[in-house]
Amino acid sequence: MLMPALLLLALRIYLPVVQSIALAFRQYNLLNLSNTGFNGLANFRAVILDPNADFLRILLNTFVWVAGSLILQFVLGFTLALLLCKPFPGRGLYASCVFYPWAVSGFAIGLVWSWLFNGQFGLVNDVLMRLGFLAHPIGFLSNPRFAMMSVIVANVWYGIPFFGIMLLAALQSVPRELYESAEVEGAGKIRQLFSVTIPCVLPVIVSTTLLRMMWIMNFPDIIYGMTDGGPVNSTTTLAIQMINRTYLEFNYGQGAAIGVIIMAIQFTYAFIYLSVSSRSEIEL
Amino acid sequence: MKRVCAVVSFVILVMGCLALAQPCAAAEAVKLNLLERYTSPERTAFIKDVVKTFEAAHPNITINVISPPFDQAEAKLNMMINAKEPLDIVEISNLTIKQFVNNGLLENLESRIASWPDAKSWLPLTFSAARFVDNTAYLMPEFYFIKALFMRTDVLKKLGVDTVPTTMQQLYDLSKKITKPAANQYGFAFRGKGNPYRTSDYMILADLPNVDPKNVYRTTDGKLVFEHSQFVKSLKAYIELFKTAVPPDGINWGFSEQVNAFASGVAPLLIQDPDTVALVDRQIGRDKYTVVPMPLGISGKTYLDYGFGGLAIPSYSTNKDAAWEFMKLFSAPKQNAELCKKYGPLPTHAVTYKEDPYFSTGVYKAWAVEMNTPDKYTFVRFPTDSPVFPGWAQVQQQSMQATLLGQITAEEAAAKWAGYWK
Numbered sequence: 048m049l050m051p052a053l054l055l056l057a058l059r060i061y062l063p064v065v066q067s068i069a070l071a072f073r074q075y076n077l078l079n080l081s082n083t084g085f086n087g088l089a090n091f092r093a094v095i096l097d098p099n100a101d102f103l104r105i106l107l108n109t110f111v112w113v114a115g116s117l118i119l120q121f122v123l124g125f126t127l128a129l130l131l132c133k134p135f136p137g138r139g140l141y142a143s144c145v146f147y148p149w150a151v152s153g154f155a156i157g158l159v160w161s162w163l164f165n166g167q168f169g170l171v172n173d174v175l176m177r178l179g180f181l182a183h184p185i186g187f188l189s190n191p192r193f194a195m196m197s198v199i200v201a202n203v204w205y206g207i208p209f210f211g212i213m214l215l216a217a218l219q220s221v222p223r224e225l226y227e228s229a230e231v232e233g234a235g236k237i238r239q240l241f242s243v244t245i246p247c248v249l250p251v252i253v254s255t256t257l258l259r260m261m262w263i264m265n266f267p268d269i270i271y272g273m274t275d276g277g278p279v280n281s282t283t284t285l286a287i288q289m290i291n292r293t294y295l296e297f298n299y300g301q302g303a304a305i306g307v308i309i310m311a312i313q314f315t316y317a318f319i320y321l322s323v324s325s326r327s328e329i330e331l
Numbered sequence: 332m333k334r335v336c337a338v339v340s341f342v343i344l345v346m347g348c349l350a351l352a353q354p355c356a357a358a359e360a361v362k363l364n365l366l367e368r369y370t371s372p373e374r375t376a377f378i379k380d381v382v383k384t385f386e387a388a389h390p391n392i393t394i395n396v397i398s399p400p401f402d403q404a405e406a407k408l409n410m411m412i413n414a415k416e417p418l419d420i421v422e423i424s425n426l427t428i429k430q431f432v433n434n435g436l437l438e439n440l441e442s443r444i445a446s447w448p449d450a451k452s453w454l455p456l457t458f459s460a461a462r463f464v465d466n467t468a469y470l471m472p473e474f475y476f477i478k479a480l481f482m483r484t485d486v487l488k489k490l491g492v493d494t495v496p497t498t499m500q501q502l503y504d505l506s507k508k509i510t511k512p513a514a515n516q517y518g519f520a521f522r523g524k525g526n527p528y529r530t531s532d533y534m535i536l537a538d539l540p541n542v543d544p545k546n547v548y549r550t551t552d553g554k555l556v557f558e559h560s561q562f563v564k565s566l567k568a569y570i571e572l573f574k575t576a577v578p579p580d581g582i583n584w585g586f587s588e589q590v591n592a593f594a595s596g597v598a599p600l601l602i603q604d605p606d607t608v609a610l611v612d613r614q615i616g617r618d619k620y621t622v623v624p625m626p627l628g629i630s631g632k633t634y635l636d637y638g639f640g641g642l643a644i645p646s647y648s649t650n651k652d653a654a655w656e657f658m659k660l661f662s663a664p665k666q667n668a669e670l671c672k673k674y675g676p677l678p679t680h681a682v683t684y685k686e687d688p689y690f691s692t693g694v695y696k697a698w699a700v701e702m703n704t705p706d707k708y709t710f711v712r713f714p715t716d717s718p719v720f721p722g723w724a725q726v727q728q729q730s731m732q733a734t735l736l737g738q739i740t741a742e743e744a745a746a747k748w749a750g751y752w753k
Contacts (some may be wrong), residue, residue, distance in 0.1 A: 077409065078430045078718055099726045099751070166580025167515075168591060189523070189583040191736070275524045276725075278582050278732040294406050296721040297430060 064310075070303035077297035090304035100288065101280060108195065109264065109284040115199040116206060116263045121256055123203065124210020129244075131211065132218045142215075149208035157272015160201035164188050164273070188274050191281035198270050198282050205269065210255060217251035218244065253324040260320075261313050285309050359391050361653045366408055367398040368422035369640055373673045381666055385657050392653050394420075412436055415647050419654040422473070423643045429464050429715055431643075437469040438644040443655050444468050449663050449680070456702060456710070457679040460639045464716075470641035471662045474676035476604035477637050478533060478625055479697045481611065483599030485619045490516070490599075495623050499537050499633075502626045503568060506576035506600055519572060520592040520601035521581035523735070528727040530602050531569060533635060537628025538565040547634060547711040548752050557749040561629070566734070566741045573735050582735055590614075604638070606675035608694055622694040624701050624708065634711045635701060677702075719751065726751055 074086040095102045131142055148156070163170050166186035175181040187197040225243045234242060245252070267286040270276060276283035276291070285305055293302030367378060375398045382394045399407040405427065411418055412431065423431065431437050444450050444461065453461075460472040480502070482495070490509045496502040506518025522530040536542055538561050543549045548556050556562055573581065577598070584592065590607060592598040594614040601607075602625070611620060625633045642661060644654045660666060664680040668687050671678040677690075677698055684690050684699055691699070701708040714720055727748065734744040 076718075077413065078433065078721065080413075080434045099722070099729075161583075165588065166583070167578045167588075167597060168595070184580075186580045186583070189580045274583060275585070275728070277524055277729060279736060279738060280729050291725055294409075295725065297409070297427075298721075 067303045067306055068310075070299055071307045073300050075298075075300040075303070077299065086300070090300045091308070094288075094292070094301050094304050094308070100283070104280060105283050105285060105288055108280075108282060109286075111195055112199065112202075112270075112282075112284050113260055113263050115195075116202040117256065117260055119199070119203040120206035120259065121210050121252075124207045125214050125252075127207060127211040128214035128218055129240075131215050142211075146208040146212060148205050149212070151205070153205065153266060153268025154272050156201060156205050157269040160197070160204075160269070161188060161273040164197045164201075189278055191278050194274050194278060194281045198273050201269050201273060202263065202266075206259065206263070209259065213251060213255045214248060217248040221247040249324075253321070257317060257320055260316065264309060264313060285312075361392045361650050363392060363394045363419040363650055363654055363657065364417050365394055365396050365420040365657075366404075366411060366418055366422065367396060368404045368408055368424060369674070370398045370401045370404055371674065374670070377670055377673045378661075381661050382657075385660050388660075389653075389656065392656070394657060412645055415645075418645050419648040419650045420657060421643050421645060422640055423470050425460065425463055425637075425639050426715055428469060428643075432464045432467075432469055436646055438646050438648070438651060440468045440471065440644070440655075444471070447659055449659070452664055452680045452682040454679060454681050454684075454702070456637060459710075460637065460641065460679075470643040471658050472639050472641040472679045473662070473667065474671050474674065474678065475637045475639045476606065476676050477635055477698055477701060478530070478602050478604060479622050479701065480625055481593060481601040481603055481607065481620055481622050483593065483596055483620050486596040486599040496600075496626050499534060499568075499626045499628050502600065503572050503576070506572060509599070510576045512578070515597060517578050517581075517592070517598045518576035518600055520589045520598035521573060521577040521584055522586075522589055522602075523582040523584045523732065524728060525585035526724050526728075527731060528724060529636075529638075531731060532727075533625065533633065534602070534628075535562065535565040535569050537626075537633045538630055539628070540630040540632075542634050542709070542711060544634075544709055544711045546714045547636065548714060555749045555752055557745045557752070563741050563745050565628070566745060570735060570741060582732055593620075605677050605695070605698060609673075609675040617694065620694075622697040624697050624704075627707060632707055632709055634709050636711055636713055714752075717752075723751070 071090055072085055072087065073083055074089070075083050127145060131138060131145075162168070164172075164187035166172060166184050166189055169184070169187070171187065172181065172184040176184065185193060187193045221244060225247070226239055229239045229243050264284075265286050267284070267290055270282050270284065270287055271290075274282045276287045285308065289302050289305035289309065292298050292305060365378070365382075367375060375396070378396055378398075382396060386393055397407075398404075405424070408421060408423075409427075410416075412421060413434070413436070423437070428437070440461070456475065457472050458468075460475070461468040461470060463469075480496070487493070487509070492505065492509065494501075494505070496505050502519075508518070509516060510518045532547065536547065536556060539550065539556055539559050541551045542556060543551050543553075550556055550559060580588075581592075586603075589598075589601060589603065590610055593601040593603075594611060608622070625635060627633050642658045644651050644658075648654060661670075662679070664678075664682050667678050667680055668683045668690070671683075672689055677695070678684070678687075684695075689695070730739065730744050730747050733739045734741060739747075
């Protein structure tokens with residue numbers, strides 16, 4: 048009975064994964080398909096030791112991009128879910144408005160935010176200057192010091208609704224009796240949050256943060272739209288580098304090697320994260 | 332009973348004949364798949380209009396137009412043609428044609444072009460473009476992109492400027508002269524990202540006297556341009572232009588930001604391709620700007636390349652003759668001129684520049700001068716054949732940005748680029 052489903056799953060999911068792993072060990076360049084044989088670890092060496100791309104810098108950028116986006120998206124998304132949990136007039140309309148960014152394409156978000164952060168014509172600079180916070184416009188996307196922060200802000204705006212929607216659904220399933228009992232026993236709002244709410248929605252927090260970490264790591268759209276990985280590689284992440292190698296340089300072998308590196312990082316992270324979180328759940 | 336048998340036999344006979352006739356009719360019907368590479372709403376609508384005209388004249392042929400979004404079109408083309416998916420006509424860019432030819436994926440069109448009467452009115456440039464790889468025609472060029480200098484005449488007049496820069500030095504001096512950051516007035520609409528080498532390299536290399544037309548990064552004596560004594564001096568002048576006539580944000584300006592800076596008047600001097608004409612016309616109107624030929628460098632020349640796209644037939648197509656019939660119609664002078672009016676770039680037939688006032692007068696005159704003054708405007712080629720060319724855009728962009736930000740010196744950048752091309 049299960050065979051057709053398993054076969055479909057294998058064909059649709061595992062076959063491409065296996066193929067891309069195999070590609071990472073082949074000399075597969077669209078500019079020269081006459082020799083596409085096995086080349087061992089050459090693709091990995093080329094990617095990691097490339098003198099024109101600082102691989103350690105790209106790894107660090109990826110870490111900052113994922114951690115910065117994930118933490119802020121989660122904290123703000125959780126806050127949003129807590130605020131929307133209690134009924135108030137117009138809640139449905141308000142929720143629709145704040146959940147809207149999740150429906151917009153990543154590339155379009157990148158383009159919109161690149162105009163908002165534009166150092167010459169951007170709204171953000173204009174508002175900050177009118178309010179007296181700035182004397183001169185800041186090159187948010189042209190200054191390597193601000194570029195990563197700017198793309199993270201755009202990504203946070205995009206990702207908050209995801210946590211908002213998922214955590215709101217989880218919060219609404221927490222039994223009211225638990226809060227009533229906590230109140231009877233004298234627990235304040237903060238205590239209720241840490242002793243009732245968070246333990247009850249922890250499985251959802253674990254699964255959503257894990258999923259989101261993977262999506263953010265694989266998500267190049269916003270960075271492409273805003274900075275193209277610059278200035279001077281300051282926003283180049285592994286996903287950006289993978290797309291550059293594959294679609295700009297046509298080197299599918301090296302692109303696949305970066306894909307395998309991303310996959311290895313995600314597997315390691317997921318393994319550690321799930322082990323730690325399942326232990327925490329047992330302790331709770 | 333006999334009559335019934337006779338009627339049944341007749342019906343079976345008729346049905347049999349019809350059944351046998353059906354595959355023959357189906358075999359004659361041809362369905363072509365056309366993949367558009369330069370998708371835009373106006374352009375797609377124009378292609379579909381030509382398809383309708385073609386289908387009306389060829390009732391047995393239908394054409395399915397595949398129009399992926401512009402940013403994904405190259406990837407889609409790559410995937411479909413390499414997987415040998417059903418495609419009969421494809422649009423190919425000069426930047427990527429080499430890989431398809433190398434992999435034997437494009438049909439040789441030489442004999443077909445030789446027997447096509449309209450090829451007689453092609454520009455000499457069109458023949459060069461068609462034979463871009465291995466001196467063999469693998470595509471029918473549709474249009475050209477060639478750089479020229481856009482000038483906001485109204486803004487410059489207000490700033491007291493009534494001269495046209497004819498040299499790079501004049502362009503740099505004028506840009507610096509009109510720059511007043513306090514008044515949010517800058518000179519030059521800089522290109523900082525998204526293939527910036529296609530602007531900066533023209534401006535810097537114009538100072539070198541002997542660039543090899545076959546490879547813009549080598550001089551005629553075979554040395555790398557980055558090692559020429561003039562290169563670093565000209566690169567420094569370009570960096571100085573950025574520091575004195577461009578807002579700091581220019582380092583992150585791509586096409587949209589450049590055009591916006593020009594249309595808003597913040598930077599009234601812009602080096603761009605002819606497809607910018609239609610865009611600027613819509614934004615500010617043609618009475619507020621003009622286009623002049625590219626200024627010349629110290630060498631007395633400017634080196635320009637011609638970006639182009641064209642139609643090609645995948646070598647594995649089973650409908651090559653039908654595909655060629657459509658390509659002949661699409662590439663005829665009338666259709667080609669209409670396509671370029673809708674899309675903005677330069678047409679491929681000499682007759683269009685003579686007989687169509689849209690291209691023989693006004694802003695397009697600048698490009699006619701560039702194409703017809705070979706002693707000043709030398710057409711060169713980027714080394715697209717080189718295996719390291721596809722990575723060049725990223726490497727040049729990142730190291731040019733580092734140079735503009737002062738993270739590395741002009742000498743270090745030149746050495747890095749020389750190392751890349753060695």
